[in-house]
Amino acid sequence: xPDLIRQAADRHREAGRVELWFMDEARVGQxxxxxxxxxxxxxxxxxxxxxxxxxxxxxxxxxQERGEGVALVLPxxxxxxxxxxxxxxxxxxxxxxxxxxxxxxxxxxVLDGAGWHVSxxxxxxxxxxxxxxxxxxxxxxxxxxxxxxxxxxxLSHRVLAGGYQAVVDAACAAWNALLAEPGRLRSLTGFPWLxxxxxxx
Numbered sequence: 001x002p003d004l005i006r007q008a009a010d011r012h013r014e015a016g017r018v019e020l021w022f023m024d025e026a027r028v029g030q031x032x033x034x035x036x037x038x039x040x041x042x043x044x045x046x047x048x049x050x051x052x053x054x055x056x057x058x059x060x061x062x063x064q065e066r067g068e069g070v071a072l073v074l075p076x077x078x079x080x081x082x083x084x085x086x087x088x089x090x091x092x093x094x095x096x097x098x099x100x101x102x103x104x105x106x107x108x109x110v111l112d113g114a115g116w117h118v119s120x121x122x123x124x125x126x127x128x129x130x131x132x133x134x135x136x137x138x139x140x141x142x143x144x145x146x147x148x149x150x151x152x153x154x155l156s157h158r159v160l161a162g163g164y165q166a167v168v169d170a171a172c173a174a175w176n177a178l179l180a181e182p183g184r185l186r187s188l189t190g191f192p193w194l195x196x197x198x199x200x201x
Contacts, residue, residue: 015106015127018196021061021097023111025085026147028073028155028171029056031057054164057085058171059093060144060152061109064194067186069146070100071181073171085169087119110141149188150174 012018039045057178060071074089101107109116110131117130133140154174160166178184 012106012127012129014029015105018106018108019063019065019101020062021107021109022052022141022143022189023059023061023093023097023109023142024141024147025148026058026060027055028058028174029053029160029167054160054167056167056171057089058147058175059085059089060143060146060175061093061108062185062189063098063147064142064186064189064191067080068100069175069185070097071175072096073168085114086114087094090116090119090122094122094128098127101127112138112141126199142194145188146178146185149184150178153177198200 042171056073058073060069062069072093074092097107097109105127107128108131109128110133112133113132114120118132138144154177155170158170160170162169
């Protein structure tokens with residue numbers, strides 16, 4: 001991966017530096033999951049679990065170095081595949097991420113090989129380079145720990161009454177609460193193998 005980042009830096013010498021971002025999507029919905037909680041020893045706690053079917057996909061990207069994150073819960077009016085996401089949704093997210101990258105910086109975006117991530121119809125903004133890790137290696141993507149943290153803290157053991165809009169509101173509230181915790185994003189995504197920032201000069 002450091003070699004791919006260096007290649008991105010060599011191709012974009014107009015930028016002063018290249019920073020590393022990690023991206024993925026998470027499904028958020030009424031059919032939530034159960035999670036572990038602290039409780040009295042020897043007693044099984046009660047927990048609610050909704051059986052509705054409304055869901056949305058939270059698109060998110062994080063920059064560990066600066067502790068920054070960008071996320072969108074996209075409207076269900078966008079065209080979707082059977083999995084709930086599409087190239088059109090990915091295009092909207094890349095445009096939003098592109099605006100969040102500081103001036104004079106190029107972003108190397110690490111993401112898996114999902115169809116909407118590698119589609120030929122995808123138009124990648126000039127200040128982004130997409131980097132794909134080896135197949136079937138989600139453990140290499142620090143953003144997976146972000147999804148786990150969101151689910152454990154804010155998106156499990158609750159009822160999202162109100163259908164799709166309630167799901168969107170819950171996903172947005174969870175993401176904003178995460179960003180409001182000083183240093184939390186850097187702590188969650190601080191994998192020891194992450195390479196340092198690359199200068200193009």
